[in-house]
Amino acid sequence: MRVFFLKPVLNVALIGTAALGTVSCEEWPRHRHKPSTQADALEAGEPPSEGLSIEWLTAAEEDEPNLVPAEGIPLAQGEGLRAVGTLEGLGWDSESTADRVSACETTLAFPPAAPGEYTGDVDWITVTPEEEGVLCMELSTDHPTARLDTALYVLGDCNEPVGVFVQPGSTTPIGMDVPASHIRWAIGLDATASVAVGLAGFFPDDADLDLDWTASLALVPSVEGAADMLCPRGS
Numbered sequence: 001m002r003v004f005f006l007k008p009v010l011n012v013a014l015i016g017t018a019a020l021g022t023v024s025c026e027e028w029p030r031h032r033h034k035p036s037t038q039a040d041a042l043e044a045g046e047p048p049s050e051g052l053s054i055e056w057l058t059a060a061e062e063d064e065p066n067l068v069p070a071e072g073i074p075l076a077q078g079e080g081l082r083a084v085g086t087l088e089g090l091g092w093d094s095e096s097t098a099d100r101v102s103a104c105e106t107t108l109a110f111p112p113a114a115p116g117e118y119t120g121d122v123d124w125i126t127v128t129p130e131e132e133g134v135l136c137m138e139l140s141t142d143h144p145t146a147r148l149d150t151a152l153y154v155l156g157d158c159n160e161p162v163g164v165f166v167q168p169g170s171t172t173p174i175g176m177d178v179p180a181s182h183i184r185w186a187i188g189l190d191a192t193a194s195v196a197v198g199l200a201g202f203f204p205d206d207a208d209l210d211l212d213w214t215a216s217l218a219l220v221p222s223v224e225g226a227a228d229m230l231c232p233r234g235s
Ligand SMILES: [Ca+2]
Pocket: 062, 064, 065, 066, 085, 086, 087, 088, 121, 122, 123
C-alpha cells in the first residue's frame, strides 16, 4: 500500500468534474440567457470551451532524460502548450527510500508517496503562469490498463518540486493513480511560481515498457461557477 507523504498543503482548490454536478441549469450556462451582439458570442448548446480560442505554443519534444523540471515555459491566459514524450519503463519499489534533500535546504515533495520510489522513467512538463487562472491538463496514451501519477508540483528557488497540489481537505495529491488512457484535471493557480507536472507510471511493473504520451497544458480564465468548463476538450 502506498502512503501519501505529508507535505505543505498549498492553498488551492481543485476544480474538477465533481463540481459540475452542483451547478443548476438555471445558473449555467448563462450565455443562453444573455443577449449579446458580439460576433464571437457562444451559440446556445455550444460547450463553453468552444468560445475560448487557445493559442497553442509549439509542441515541445521531450528532451531526455527529462528527469528534473526544466525552465518553465511562460503561459498567459488563453495560451496552451502541447508536449509529447515517452515514459521508458514503469514501476514502483515500496521498499526504496527516496532522497528528499533539496539543493536549497528544503525538503523535496517528490515522489508524491512514501515510502517508495519510482523505478521507471519520470518525465516533467514545466510552465510558468504569467497570471492567475485555471490550469487545465489533459494526457493520453494508447495503453489500455497502465496507471500513472500526474501530480502537479510547485517549484522552489532551485527549480525543484517543493510542494504538491492536493485535493481540498485531504493530503492526496491531484492526478494520482489515474488511467493512462485518458487523464484530465484542472486546478486554480495564482502566478507566483513555476509549476511542473511530474509524469510517472507504477503499473504495470515493467522496466521495458515504452509508453508514448501526449499531453496539453492550458491556462484559462478563472470564472466562478465555471469549474473546468473553459478547459479545451480533446486537445
Ligand atoms: Ca521520458
